[in-house]
Amino acid sequence: xxxxxxxxxxxxxxxxxxxxxxxxxxxxxxxxxxxxxxxxxxxxxxxxxxxxxxxxxxxxxxxxxxxxxxxxxxxxxxxxxxxxxxxxxxxxxxxxxxxxxxxxxxxxxxxxxxxxxxxxxxxxxxxxxxxxxxxxxxxxxxxxxxxxxxxxxxxxxxxxxxxxxxxxxxxxxxxxxxxxxxxxxxxxxxxxxxxxxxxxxxxxxxxxxxxxxxxxxxxxxxxxxxxxxxxxxxxxxxxxxxxxxxxxxxxxxxxxxxxxxxxxxxxxxxxxxxxxxxxxxxxxxxxxxxxxxxxxxxxxxxxxxxxxxxxxxxxxxxxxxxx
Amino acid sequence: xxxxxxxxxxxxxxxxxxxxxxxxxxxxxxxxxxxxxxxxxxxxxxxxxxxxxxxxxxxxxxxxxxxxxxxxxxxxxxxxxxxxxxxxxxxxxxxxxxxxxxxxxxxxxxxxxxxxxxxxxxxxxxxxxxxxxxxxxxxxxxxxxxxxxxxxxxxxxxxxxxxxxxxxxxxxxxxxxxxxxxxxxxxxxxxxxxxxxxxxxxxxxxxxxxxxxxxxxxxxxxxxxxxxxxxxxxxxxxxxxxxxxxxxxxxxxxxxxxxxxxxxxxxxxxxxxxxxxxxxxxxxxxxxxxxxxxxxxxxxxxxxxxxxxxxxxxxxxxxxxxxxxxxxxxxxxxxxxxxxxxxxxxxxxxxxxxxxxxxxxxxxxxxxxxxxxxxxxxxxxxxxxxxxxxxxxxxxxxxxxxxxxxxxxxxxxxxxxxxxxxxxxxxxxxxxxxxxxxxxxxxxxxxxxxxxxxxxxxxxxxxxxxxxxxxxxxxxxxxxxxxxxxxxxxxxxxxxxxxxxxxxxxxxxxxxxxxxxxxxxxxxxxxxxxxxxxxxxxxxxxxxxxxxxx
Ligand SMILES: [Cu+2]
Ligand SMILES: [Cu+2]
Numbered sequence: 001x002x003x004x005x006x007x008x009x010x011x012x013x014x015x016x017x018x019x020x021x022x023x024x025x026x027x028x029x030x031x032x033x034x035x036x037x038x039x040x041x042x043x044x045x046x047x048x049x050x051x052x053x054x055x056x057x058x059x060x061x062x063x064x065x066x067x068x069x070x071x072x073x074x075x076x077x078x079x080x081x082x083x084x085x086x087x088x089x090x091x092x093x094x095x096x097x098x099x100x101x102x103x104x105x106x107x108x109x110x111x112x113x114x115x116x117x118x119x120x121x122x123x124x125x126x127x128x129x130x131x132x133x134x135x136x137x138x139x140x141x142x143x144x145x146x147x148x149x150x151x152x153x154x155x156x157x158x159x160x161x162x163x164x165x166x167x168x169x170x171x172x173x174x175x176x177x178x179x180x181x182x183x184x185x186x187x188x189x190x191x192x193x194x195x196x197x198x199x200x201x202x203x204x205x206x207x208x209x210x211x212x213x214x215x216x217x218x219x220x221x222x223x224x225x226x227x228x229x230x231x232x233x234x235x236x237x238x239x240x241x242x243x244x245x246x247x248x249x250x251x252x253x254x255x256x257x258x259x260x261x262x263x264x265x266x267x268x269x270x271x272x273x274x275x276x277x278x279x280x281x282x283x284x285x286x287x288x289x290x291x292x293x294x295x296x297x298x299x300x301x302x303x304x305x306x307x308x309x310x311x312x313x314x315x316x317x318x319x320x321x322x323x
Numbered sequence: 324x325x326x327x328x329x330x331x332x333x334x335x336x337x338x339x340x341x342x343x344x345x346x347x348x349x350x351x352x353x354x355x356x357x358x359x360x361x362x363x364x365x366x367x368x369x370x371x372x373x374x375x376x377x378x379x380x381x382x383x384x385x386x387x388x389x390x391x392x393x394x395x396x397x398x399x400x401x402x403x404x405x406x407x408x409x410x411x412x413x414x415x416x417x418x419x420x421x422x423x424x425x426x427x428x429x430x431x432x433x434x435x436x437x438x439x440x441x442x443x444x445x446x447x448x449x450x451x452x453x454x455x456x457x458x459x460x461x462x463x464x465x466x467x468x469x470x471x472x473x474x475x476x477x478x479x480x481x482x483x484x485x486x487x488x489x490x491x492x493x494x495x496x497x498x499x500x501x502x503x504x505x506x507x508x509x510x511x512x513x514x515x516x517x518x519x520x521x522x523x524x525x526x527x528x529x530x531x532x533x534x535x536x537x538x539x540x541x542x543x544x545x546x547x548x549x550x551x552x553x554x555x556x557x558x559x560x561x562x563x564x565x566x567x568x569x570x571x572x573x574x575x576x577x578x579x580x581x582x583x584x585x586x587x588x589x590x591x592x593x594x595x596x597x598x599x600x601x602x603x604x605x606x607x608x609x610x611x612x613x614x615x616x617x618x619x620x621x622x623x624x625x626x627x628x629x630x631x632x633x634x635x636x637x638x639x640x641x642x643x644x645x646x647x648x649x650x651x652x653x654x655x656x657x658x659x660x661x662x663x664x665x666x667x668x669x670x671x672x673x674x675x676x677x678x679x680x681x682x683x684x685x686x687x688x689x690x691x692x693x694x695x696x697x698x699x700x701x702x703x704x705x706x707x708x709x710x711x712x713x714x715x716x717x718x719x720x721x722x723x724x725x726x727x728x729x730x731x732x733x734x735x736x737x738x739x740x741x742x743x744x745x746x747x748x749x750x751x752x753x754x755x756x757x758x759x760x761x762x763x764x765x766x767x768x769x770x771x772x773x774x775x776x777x778x779x780x781x782x783x784x785x786x787x788x789x790x791x792x793x794x795x796x797x798x799x800x801x802x803x804x805x806x807x808x809x810x811x812x813x814x815x816x817x818x819x820x821x822x823x824x825x826x827x828x829x830x831x832x833x834x835x836x837x838x839x840x841x842x843x844x845x846x847x848x849x850x851x852x853x854x855x856x857x858x859x860x861x862x863x864x865x866x867x868x869x870x871x872x873x
Contacts, residue, residue, distance in 0.1 A: 004783045007769050021698055021768075028688035035655060035684045039677060042662035046598075046858075047669070049865040056859040059664040062604045066660075067653060074652045078645040078691065085695030086638045092700060093634040108474070142470040143564055145629065145704055149770025152701040156630045158565060159469060160558025163631045176781055180704035180772040182463050184470060185390045188775035277561075 010175055010196065011151035012132075012168040013092060018152075020084050027077060092153065095166035099134035102127075103220075103301050106137065106144035106157040108183055109190035114301065118219045119209050123192030125177060127169050128202035134166040136268060140297050145181035148194050154180055162268040169196035224306025227299055236289065245290065246283050249310045257284040271304050334737065334837040349434035350840060355420035356735070357441050362412050363806075365448060369403035370802065372396045377759075377795040380788045383779040393776040394461035395477070401464030406486050407448055409720050410578060413585035415444070415496055417727045418524045420735065422500060424830035424838065425518050427509025427847040432502035433495075440495035447489030454478035454485060463774060465575075468556035468567040472548040480549055483542045490539040493581075497531035500524055509829070511849030518828055518853055519595075519608055523588025526612035530577045530584075530619060538574035541567065565630055572623035580619045582716055583683075584612055586723030587654060590676050593726050594658045596826040597673035598665030599861055601854040604657040611650035618647040628699045637696045644694035651687050655680060666858040670824070671745035675726030678753040682718025686711060689764065707767025710760045718756060725752065725805065732809065733823050734830060737837045738816035740808050751801040758794025762787040827855050 009015055045054060102125070103114040113125050127133050137146055139159040146165065147154040150173075155165040179190035197205060218226070228234065236245035251266050259282045264270055273280055278290040295303065335352045338344070345353060375396040379385050385393065419437065423430055431437050454460055460482045462471040471479050504517075504525050517525075545567070547553045554560025556567045595602045602608055624632055624640030658680055667673070689711040692698045702708060729749075733739055766787035771778060778784045822831045830838075833847040860870055 002783055003786060004769055005765065017698065017701060020695070021692065021701075024692050024695065024698065028685070028691070031652075031688055032681070032684050035659060035680060038656075038659050039662070039680060042659065042665075043667050043669070043677075046662055046665050046667045048599075048666045049862065053862060053866065054664075056664045056666070056862060059600055059858060060603070060660075061601045062606065066656075067604055067607050070656055071649050071653050075645070075649050078648060081691060081695050082641055082645045085697035085699075086641060088697030089628070089637060089641075089700065090634060092697065093637075142474050143467060143630075147704065147770070147772065149701065149705075154629050154700050154703065158631050160564065161631065176770060178770065178772050182394075182465075182467070182470070182774040184461065184474060185394065187394070188390070188772075188777045191780065 007152075008150045008171070008173070008175070010169060010171045010173060011148075011153065012170055013088070013152045014150070014170070016088060020081070020088065024081060027081075092165070095134040095164065096132050099132040099166055100128070101134050101136060104135050104137040104146065104157065105140060105297050105301075106146070106179070106190075107140040108142065109179070109186040111146070111177065111179075111190070111192065112298075114220060114298070115206060116220070116305075117206060118223075119206055123177070125192075125194045126202060126205055127194065127196055128199045129169045129172050129196050130199060132166055132168045134164060136162055136164050136301075138162050138272075138297050138301075142183045143181050144179045144183050144190065147178040147180035148175055149178070150175040151194070156181055162272070169194075172196050172198050172201075220302045220305040221309045222306075223299075224302035224304070227295070227303055228306055231293065246286060248307050251310070252304075252308045256281075258282055259284055259286075268304055271307060272300050275300060275303065332835075332839050334835060335840045336736070336837055338840045347438070349430070349438055351419050351423055351431045351434065351437055352735075352838065352842075354437050354441055355416050358411070358415040358419065358444070359735075361441075361445060361448065362408060362416060365403050365407035366412075368452075369400050369408055370799065372400035372403065374795065374799060376400060377792040379776070381785075381792045383777060383782050383785050385776055390776050391459075391461060394463075394774070395455070395459035397774055398460045398463050399455055402451060402460065402482065402486070404716075405464050405578075405582075406489050407444075407451070409582040409716055410493060411444065411489075412724050413589060413720065413727060414500070414524060414527060415440070415492075417520075417589065417731065418500060418527075418585060419496070421731065421830055422503060422521055422524060423507070424834060424842050425521055425828055426504065426507060426512050427829050427833070427843065427849065428503060428507035429841045429843070431499045432507055433499050436495050437499055440492040440499070443488055443492035443495065447485045447487070447492065450485030450488065451482055454481040457481075465571065466542070466545060466567075467571075468545060468548070468562075468564050469558070472545045472555075472567075473557045473559065480546055483546050483549075487539050487542050487546075490535045490542075493531050494535050497528035497535075500528040501532070504528075509847050509849055512829075513849075515606070515609075516849055516853045517609075519591035519602055519605065519612075520588040522609040523584045523591065523612050526616040527581055527584045527588075529613075530581050530616050533620070534574040534577040534581070537570060538578075541570040541574070544570075565627070565632070568627050568630055569623065569632075572626045573620070576623040576626065577616075577619040579712075579715065580615055583719045584615065586679070586720040587612070589723040589727040589730075590658060590679050592828075593672045593676040593730055594661045595854045595856065596730070596824055597668045597670060597676070598662045599668070599856040599858040600661050600663075600665035601852070601856065602657065603660040603663070604653075605853070608654055608657055611654060614650050615647060618643060618650075622647055625694055625696075625699070628696050629703055641694055641696035641699075645691075648687065648690060648694060651683075655684055655687070664858060665856075666862050668824075669746070670729075671742055671749050672726045672730035672824075674746055674749035675722050675729065675752070678749065678756075679719060679722040679726065681753070682714050682722060682756060686714030686716075686718050689714065701770075702767055704772055705767035706763040706771045706773055709773050710763035710767060713760050713763070717760075722752065722756075725749070728805070728809070730824070732812070733819035734836050734838070736813055736816075737819055738812050739819045739823065740805075740812040740816055744804070744808055748801055748804045751797060751804075755794050755797030755799075755801050759791050759798050760794070762790040762794070766791075828853075 105112040111123050113121050137157040139157045144157040146157050151167045153167045175194045177192045177194050237248045241247045254266050256266050257263050275293050279288045282288050379387050458478045460477050462475045544555050548555050554562040556562040556564050591602050622643045624636055625644045628637045766784050771784045821836045829847055833843055
């Protein structure tokens with residue numbers, strides 16, 4: 001039987017994480033030992049009726065100096081840990097701009113990943129070593145949590161909104177992928193493995209559709225275009241803003257203005273909301289003409305990929321049009 | 324303090340022997356006994372569920388039960404232990420019995436409300452038992468949406484209504500304590516003469532009445548969504564699933580202190596009595612309970628560092644969590660220093676209290692890993708968290724409960740238990756506990772998620788699960804033993820003197836054991852300082868000397 005004592009270090013966060021983790025461990029062990037030795041010493045010295053009579057005159061019932069000094073000491077060590085932990089968290093929450101993007105859908109009880117070239121995989125995730133990976137995640141049902149212990153990363157996968165996380169694998173290997181948020185009957189089996197491959201192996205894997213899973217015939221963006229045509233979005237949305245509807249060209253990442261005066265940058269969540277509940281935010285100068293669609297999470301991600309590929313909008317003079 | 328001890332009169336246990344004299348009693352002491360019986364029953368139910376979970380986890384593929392049964396077992400364990408044991412046990416049993424006695428009152432301010440609170444507790448409890456037996460609940464004690472509101476089958480609605488009802492029982496008790504402590508203190512019982520037990524319960528009651536209504540409403544909203552499909556938390560119905568977590572933890576973090584402040588209150592009493600000393604830093608300990616109560620309402624987000632709240636919120640909640648850790652840490656030093664120049668008597672309540680100090684220290688310190696927002700990411704949702712809160716809730720609250728039970732047992736029933744067995748058993752609790760939960764820190768750090776039925780994909784976890792289950796078996800034995808000797812003591816135990824520990828405080832010095840129906844003859848008048856022990860004189864007396872001679 002093997003006796004592992006620490007999880008493997010396989011991502012850019014692991015070394016720093018472990019340093020802080022062991023530091024807190026040292027603090028915990030020392031404090032516990034201190035309390036232990038203090039109590040043991042006091043018990044031995046002041047045990048009732050034992051040995052030589054100790055000096056018990058003028059018992060001390062409080063000591064402001066001790067109380068303030070120990071509070072202050074404890075608080076300063078605590079704040080040091082706090083600052084370091086917060087810094088690490090800020091790193092974890094801000095993916096670098098050049099990160100490779102992978103979409104992840106969680107559903108009871110499996111993980112589904114989509115690579116940018118259309119390769120899909122279930123309960124497995126292949127990633128290249130040395131490349132920052134950004135996951136954009138959403139759940140189709142309840143809350144799940146995407147957790148890779150050897151990478152020291154975890155984030156919840158929530159229905160109704162996108163969450164993201166990132167990491168750079170640093171070591172080729174096979175690592176656990178867990179769902180760490182109770183999601184029902186087969187919660188413990190909602191997992192699989194993350195395979196970190198050397199970049200050239202990864203390129204080959206991706207090229208051949210992972211050997212195991214046939215890539216969908218088209219790229220996600222192409223599938224998105226297909227949907228766009230099938231549902232005749234183009235009957236209202238055209239290359240330019242028009243009377244019926246604003247143009248979707250260059251929409252992604254652009255500032256939007258709404259009839260209620262609020263503004264917002266068009267991101268994943270915004271576009272998703274525009275499709276599922278378009279009556280929520282109405283673009284300034286337009287009426288709520290678009291019907292709500294009930295796409296699957298997969299389809300929505302494909303449409304977003306497609307909208308992202310649409311070029312910059314053609315400047316227009318249409319009254320009330322965007323910009 | 325003045326002393327009126329009469330032994331000939333009927334005590335509260337002898338005032339009526341009919342069932343009605345118990346079920347319709349307005350005597351706070353009898354209501355405390357009703358709670359003692361029912362809380363022990365629920366503790367037993369919760370422990371059975373825990374043993375099922377522990378046994379199942381010895382094997383990576385499980386052997387005894389299906390996924391559904393496993394999920395129901397850990398959910399039952401969580402719900403029963405939190406809502407029907409931890410939140411209730413110390414306040415409703417010991418607070419109920421002792422607060423009036425410690426402040427020199429004849430009863431709580433609202434005796435009928437007190438009885439009603441027990442009926443609410445029972446009603447909620449029975450609803451949950453029915454829910455458990457007629458299909459069960461598999462959503463865990465946290466009832467996260469939209470699992471609980473839309474996806475989960477089973478008797479969620481009934482269980483939630485049960486938890487809602489039992490919440491009111493806490494609110495009634497909290498209101499009662501606050502009114503009693505404000506209005507019914509005996510002459511001379513100033514705020515700074517209140518035992519720390521009373522201070523701790525005062526702070527707890529404040530949290531209860533501010534926090535419980537929020538969780539009660541939250542659970543009710545889940546019921547609305549579940550039954551009437553009103554969209555509040557489910558995105559499919561237009562709700563926000565993370566909103567539930569905010570509302571839930573707004574109560575449930577402070578609830579951690581509802582569970583542990585009464586435990587701390589007990590430890591203060593035991594440390595003082597068995598060190599024959601005033602609690603070190605009495606004012607600090609009293610005020611820190613209030614400080615903890617206030618801060619506890621602005622740390623809830625530390626349960627949600629990876630739930631998609633904004634990263635700045637995460638940092639804010641991390642900061643406040645470090646602040647709230649300080650008063651608890653200092654309390655541990657204060658309790659330890661209470662032994663300085665004292666006369667340490669290692670009786671069974673004291674062994675539980677010392678065990679509390681050790682386990683609570685580990686529980687508190689491991690909270691730092693989780694308060695630090697960066698280190699939380701990897702261990703949240705794993706066995707690390709499970710181990711952490713068991714160190715606080717079991718190592719803290721359960722040990723304090725057992726300490727209180729042994730300390731005030733002669734006060735409740737006027738009989739003693741076999742002290743030798745009790746001492747050894749207290750040590751077994753400590754050892755069994757550590758064996759159970761230390762391995763869980765390691766396996767959590769290795770990445771074992773909580774609420775996992777299977778772990779065959781990570782067989783290296785098994786050795787820690789086996790160790791944990793062995794420890795849990797030792798812990799189970801150490802909880803069965805007192806059940807036997809205490810029951811024995813109830814009927815056959817040697818009669819205890821009125822104050823077997825020579826403890827200070829109105830409940831010991833001014834009342835019989837067991838007390839008479841109205842606690843005191845007349846109204847006690849308090850003249851001296853709280854915890855007026857004199858370790859030096861006692862030690863000299865043990866050597867047959869007085870202070871003058873020495
Ligand atoms: Cu899950
Ligand atoms: Cu908390």
